[in-house]
Amino acid sequence: MPRRRNPPAAKAAPANQAGKGSAAERAFLAGYDAARFPRPSVAVDVALLTVDERRLRVLLTQRTEHPFLGHWGLLGGFVGFDESIDAAAARTLKAKGGHSGVFLEQLYTFGAPGRDPRTRVISVAHYALVHPETLAQPAPQGQALRWADVQVSWAGERGGPAAALIDGSPQPLAFDHAEMLGLVVQRLRGKLNYAPIGFELLPRDFTLFDLQQVHEAILGRALNKDSFRRRMLASGLLAATGRKETAVGHRPAELYRFKRNTRTAGR
Amino acid sequence: MPRRRNPPAAKAAPANQAGKGSAAERAFLAGYDAARFPRPSVAVDVALLTVDERRLRVLLTQRTEHPFLGHWGLLGGFVGFDESIDAAAARTLKAKGGHSGVFLEQLYTFGAPGRDPRTRVISVAHYALVHPETLAQPAPQGQALRWADVQVSWAGERGGPAAALIDGSPQPLAFDHAEMLGLVVQRLRGKLNYAPIGFELLPRDFTLFDLQQVHEAILGRALNKDSFRRRMLASGLLAATGRKETAVGHRPAELYRFKRNTRTAGR
DNA sequence: ATAGCATATATCCTAAATGCATATAAGTCA
DNA sequence: TGACTTATATGCATTTAGGATATATGCTAT
Numbered sequence: 001m002p003r004r005r006n007p008p009a010a011k012a013a014p015a016n017q018a019g020k021g022s023a024a025e026r027a028f029l030a031g032y033d034a035a036r037f038p039r040p041s042v043a044v045d046v047a048l049l050t051v052d053e054r055r056l057r058v059l060l061t062q063r064t065e066h067p068f069l070g071h072w073g074l075l076g077g078f079v080g081f082d083e084s085i086d087a088a089a090a091r092t093l094k095a096k097g098g099h100s101g102v103f104l105e106q107l108y109t110f111g112a113p114g115r116d117p118r119t120r121v122i123s124v125a126h127y128a129l130v131h132p133e134t135l136a137q138p139a140p141q142g143q144a145l146r147w148a149d150v151q152v153s154w155a156g157e158r159g160g161p162a163a164a165l166i167d168g169s170p171q172p173l174a175f176d177h178a179e180m181l182g183l184v185v186q187r188l189r190g191k192l193n194y195a196p197i198g199f200e201l202l203p204r205d206f207t208l209f210d211l212q213q214v215h216e217a218i219l220g221r222a223l224n225k226d227s228f229r230r231r232m233l234a235s236g237l238l239a240a241t242g243r244k245e246t247a248v249g250h251r252p253a254e255l256y257r258f259k260r261n262t263r264t265a266g267r
Numbered sequence: 268m269p270r271r272r273n274p275p276a277a278k279a280a281p282a283n284q285a286g287k288g289s290a291a292e293r294a295f296l297a298g299y300d301a302a303r304f305p306r307p308s309v310a311v312d313v314a315l316l317t318v319d320e321r322r323l324r325v326l327l328t329q330r331t332e333h334p335f336l337g338h339w340g341l342l343g344g345f346v347g348f349d350e351s352i353d354a355a356a357a358r359t360l361k362a363k364g365g366h367s368g369v370f371l372e373q374l375y376t377f378g379a380p381g382r383d384p385r386t387r388v389i390s391v392a393h394y395a396l397v398h399p400e401t402l403a404q405p406a407p408q409g410q411a412l413r414w415a416d417v418q419v420s421w422a423g424e425r426g427g428p429a430a431a432l433i434d435g436s437p438q439p440l441a442f443d444h445a446e447m448l449g450l451v452v453q454r455l456r457g458k459l460n461y462a463p464i465g466f467e468l469l470p471r472d473f474t475l476f477d478l479q480q481v482h483e484a485i486l487g488r489a490l491n492k493d494s495f496r497r498r499m500l501a502s503g504l505l506a507a508t509g510r511k512e513t514a515v516g517h518r519p520a521e522l523y524r525f526k527r528n529t530r531t532a533g534r
Numbered sequence: 535a536t537a538g539c540a541t542a543t544a545t546c547c548t549a550a551a552t553g554c555a556t557a558t559a560a561g562t563c564a
Numbered sequence: 565t566g567a568c569t570t571a572t573a574t575g576c577a578t579t580t581a582g583g584a585t586a587t588a589t590g591c592t593a594t
Contacts, residue, residue, distance in 0.1 A: 040306070084379050120349070190461070475571090516562050517569035
């Protein structure tokens with residue numbers, strides 16, 4: 001295993017506290033050669049998810065270049081030299097998927113040397129959540145996009161790769177995107193227990209049953225209705241709007257809204 | 268045998284199905300110029316933790332180079348071009364901290380453009396856990412190492428930076444290591460609820476009270492003894508050894524051992 | 535207009551988990 | 565041997581989740 005020591009550096013970037021104190025340090029930084037060692041490329045991948053018709057779905061793009069030409073994969077892009085990882089993920093989501101201003105969070109960094117046949121690419125995987133009413137967004141030009149059904153072959157939070165189905169048939173995903181997708185589901189299932197994350201997958205106003213269906217789609221199992229209801233109402237995160245759904249062919253349910261400003265307060 | 272638990276089994280996918288099939292694709296790969304764009308450096312940082320005398324502690328190293336010369340920080344190193352991130356973290360932990368074969372897991376990737384004044388460095392933060400009996404390990408040559416007390420100013424799992432105290436006084440940490448350390452504590456507190464992680468901080472045989480003290484040190488609050496005891500025994504993860512602690516000046520407690528092979532089974 | 539329908543909401547009951555108190559056990563130490 | 569300290573066992577009250585049943589409400593068909 002090649003042990004490299006402190007590589008590189010050339011420009012002094014905006015610094016951080018005592019980062020550039022003494023003259024000695026300034027001199028060191030000025031003489032730092034950033035190009036001495038070969039470096040991996042750094043990319044981001046974004047799994048944009050939604051729940052539609054009780055199914056968990058992910059937005060895939062069809063690759064127009066090698067490698068994996070023609071395969072479907074997550075939305076990906078490279079991190080610019082002066083760009084934060086968060087910004088790169090948001091930019092990629094906007095440029096490749098046409099969505100912005102949505103919930104977006106870092107997941108895990110994938111860096112197996114052979115994961116990209118071109119060269120060494122380390123990818124920081126992210127996931128994003130939108131509600132299905134935004135599904136109709138037009139695709140950014142030049143992007144072939146499809147919403148695929150997410151299917152996992154494991155139960156609970158055990159983990160493993162996930163499959164993406166288009167028109168019912170599983171697609172071989174590019175790179176290690178099946179692993180990423182599986183990890184997204186695993187993370188979401190865990191997070192559902194303590195974080196108000198279901199709301200990101202619903203429009204502003206929703207019924208308790210809508211919320212339950214989102215949870216069920218993510219967890220992959222049915223939930224007890226009464227218990228779910230009680231838990232949600234007791235959480236203090238829901239505000240009743242006083243309005244009810246209409247034209248549903250049965251007793252209409254109350255519409256709720258997520259209290260955004262509630263401090264989650266450590267447990 | 269390093270008992271590492273890494274979530275995604277993202278093994279090298281040299282030939283992920285159609286990854287490098289056609290002649291066209293081979294031609295494309297051959298012509299790919301890996302050095303066309305300036306790239307960030309990729310590093311790893313490892314927070315090696317233990318619980319000793321009921322205190323959560325982290326192993327720090329004193330920097331011998333700019334930037335942050337003389338400051339204390341986590342164990343860090345650069346990722347080799349052909350080296351996986353996991354391997355880089357393990358190598359760094361061994362070379363800079365003198366520990367190997369311990370629990371080591373990826374945490375989060377930090378990539379703010381200004382976080383390293385030398386140049387753009389993206390760092391994949393990790394945390395590792397050892398039990399205090401291994402504390403006496405000699406430091407690798409040339410490394411100034413100290414165990415510091417970890418102190419957080421927030422409660423529960425709210426999150427925020429953490430302080431590291433040497434001889435009772437807080438040390439200004441290099442780079443964004445205070446943020447990393449805080450995130451480690453936050454992650455550990457969350458993980459304690461569902462993962463058998465406390466065992467990594469204990470020797471093979473331990474009492475229930477030992478385990479409770481580990482949990483309390485991580486959570487930063489006292490736990491109900493009976494309840495903790497019941498929960499742990501009910502978890503099915505503990506095997507009674509039939510032996511008891513000795514020379515403790517009171518009734519000796521039973522020694523338990525962690526059942527490593529128990530499948531955690533999704534909830 | 536009204537009866538039937540489907541689903542929302544309320545109420546009650548049971549099981550399980552937790553916190554707390556008390557009693558007993560098993561070592562050490564004077 | 566007895567005092568002391570902490571481990572372990574047992575009982576009980578409180579809380580919380582799961583499940584069943586009963587009632588409410590708006591829609592639809594007649």
